[in-house]
Amino acid sequence: MKKTLKGLRNLEELFTEQGMAGLDYLSMSIGYDGKAYFLFSSKIPDRIDGMFVNTVANAEYKAVVVTPSWESGELKKVERINFGRHVMNFRFLRPVPDGSFLLLGSRCMYSKKNGPEKNAVFIDREGNVLRAFTFGDGIADCIVRDDGLIITSYFDEGVLGNYGWDDPIGSCGLCGWTTDGRNIWRCERDILDCYAMNIDADGNLWYYYYTDFQLVRTDFRTETEYDPMVEGASCFAVAGQGRFLIMDGGYDDPDSFYVSKINGGQIEDTEPLEFVGEDGTAVPAIPQVFNGAKAIVLTGDGDISFADFSEMG
Numbered sequence: 001m002k003k004t005l006k007g008l009r010n011l012e013e014l015f016t017e018q019g020m021a022g023l024d025y026l027s028m029s030i031g032y033d034g035k036a037y038f039l040f041s042s043k044i045p046d047r048i049d050g051m052f053v054n055t056v057a058n059a060e061y062k063a064v065v066v067t068p069s070w071e072s073g074e075l076k077k078v079e080r081i082n083f084g085r086h087v088m089n090f091r092f093l094r095p096v097p098d099g100s101f102l103l104l105g106s107r108c109m110y111s112k113k114n115g116p117e118k119n120a121v122f123i124d125r126e127g128n129v130l131r132a133f134t135f136g137d138g139i140a141d142c143i144v145r146d147d148g149l150i151i152t153s154y155f156d157e158g159v160l161g162n163y164g165w166d167d168p169i170g171s172c173g174l175c176g177w178t179t180d181g182r183n184i185w186r187c188e189r190d191i192l193d194c195y196a197m198n199i200d201a202d203g204n205l206w207y208y209y210y211t212d213f214q215l216v217r218t219d220f221r222t223e224t225e226y227d228p229m230v231e232g233a234s235c236f237a238v239a240g241q242g243r244f245l246i247m248d249g250g251y252d253d254p255d256s257f258y259v260s261k262i263n264g265g266q267i268e269d270t271e272p273l274e275f276v277g278e279d280g281t282a283v284p285a286i287p288q289v290f291n292g293a294k295a296i297v298l299t300g301d302g303d304i305s306f307a308d309f310s311e312m313g
Contacts, residue, residue, distance in 0.1 A: 001259045001312075002274045005283055005297060005305035007073020012302055015040075018064045018080050030291035031095040032146040036066040036306065039093040053107045055117055055163070057089035061103065061127070068306040070294060084127030088119055094144040096122065096179055100130055102144060104152075108137040110164035122179070133181030136169025137162060140194055143291070145203055150177040153194035153207065160192075174207060176220065185220050198290050200238045201310065208233060208247075215245070215267070226267050228260070238262070239293040239309035246273060246287075246309060255286055259312075275299075 015025070015038070023040040030036055040062045045054040061084070067077040083103065091106040105119035118132040119139075135150075138158015143151040154170030161168040169175065169183070173191025176184050193210040200206060200217070208215045208228070215226040215236070228236075232251030239246055245267055249256045257273040275285040275297065284300040293310040 001271055002276050003307055003309070004278060005073070005275050005285060005299070005307065006278060007068070007075065008277070008299065008303040008305050009075060010302055011298065011304045014066075014078070014304075015064060018078060020062065020064060023062060026090070027092060028296055029092065029094060029289055030294050030296060032097065032144055032291070033095055034067075034070065034294065035095070036068060036296055037093050037095065038064040038066075039090070040064070041090070045089055052163075053089065055089050055105060055107045055109050055119070056087055058085065058087055059089070060085045061090060061093075063093055070306055070308040073305055081125060082127065083123060086121065086123075086127070086129075088117070088121060090119075090121075092139070092142045094142055094150075096144055097146060097148050098179060100124055100179075102142070102150070104135065104139060104142050106139045107163060108134060108139075110137070110166075112164075116165075120177075120181070131181070133177075134169070135177065136175070137165055138168070138170050141197055143197065143199060143205075145199060147203070148179050150179065151175070151197065151199075151205060152177065153197050154191075156193045156210075173209060174205075189216070195232070196234050196236055198237055199292055200242055201292060202242075206236070206238055208236060224265065226262070226265065228267050229270075235287060235290060237287075237290040237293050237295065237309060240312040244309070244312055246290075248287075257287060 024044045026039040042060040045057045063081045065079050088105045090103040092104040094102045100122045103121045108117045108119040110116045116134040120133045120135040122130045138154045140153045140155040158170035172186040173194045174187035191209040197207040213231045215228045217224045230250040236247040245260045260267045260270040275283045285297050287295040295307045297305045
């Protein structure tokens with residue numbers, strides 16, 4: 001399958017134009033609102049003993065927010081947001097439907113004296129803290145749905161416990177939260193590391209995990225399991241109204257993506273996903289993040305494109 005990349009724009013040039021030179025780039029994401037969010041920090045703290053990620057940064061955080069046309073690839077609007085200085089070493093930025101933003105730290109210490117750090121901080125556009133909660137250590141990824149449901153996934157240290165945690169919040173591998181910090185759902189599978197997750201057009205959660213390498217769809221009441229026949233994938237999307245799976249090649253082929261049909265309970269008819277420019281020539285490119293069937297794609301030349309797979313098939 002071929003996908004045309006439209007409106008290619010050099011990412012480094014975009015960041016420089018928005019005054020991000022000299023800042024540390026942290027992450028990119030696509031919000032529930034269809035906008036692309038790029039998070040920056042004034043300082044990435046040194047690792048503890050040269051190994052462990054420090055949970056304290058005392059850094060200033062800024063963001064570049066892009067409103068793209070998912071049809072043409074055009075950048076309809078680009079804005080900068082200054083969230084000010086915060087103590088926590090944040091990794092994720094997600095917009096929240098109530099108008100706030102979630103800054104989320106991947107690592108979170110627990111001490112017997114002070115209890116857990118609050119690594120889920122909700123702020124307004126000026127960076128004022130509205131509320132703060134603990135979502136646990138070892139967070140691998142975060143999704144905020146358009147109804148406000150927050151889903152966090154955890155890697156192995158967050159599942160097994162580290163940073164002072166004897167009974168880690170992430171021991172279940174996946175959690176669902178409300179915007180007022182209540183844990184309302186916990187996965188019941190034996191997950192050691194949630195490698196990837198995404199949602200479909202109906203808001204169902206799909207997740208892929210170690211050690212079984214199964215792909216699971218859940219509406220948070222019932223589950224359906226699929227075998228993608230890939231070990232070690234890290235990124236995927238379910239597109240075309242649930243009829244297609246887009247997934248990377250896993251341990252053996254991490255820089256290639258493939259499209260498979262979802263036929264009943266089976267995944268079949270896998271073929272390579274190839275990207276081309278608007279002139280039809282091949283473009284070496286890799287999807288960096290998905291939200292639903294939307295993706296930010298980065299080319300080997302450092303250009304980005306906004307690709308929507310919703311209507312494929």
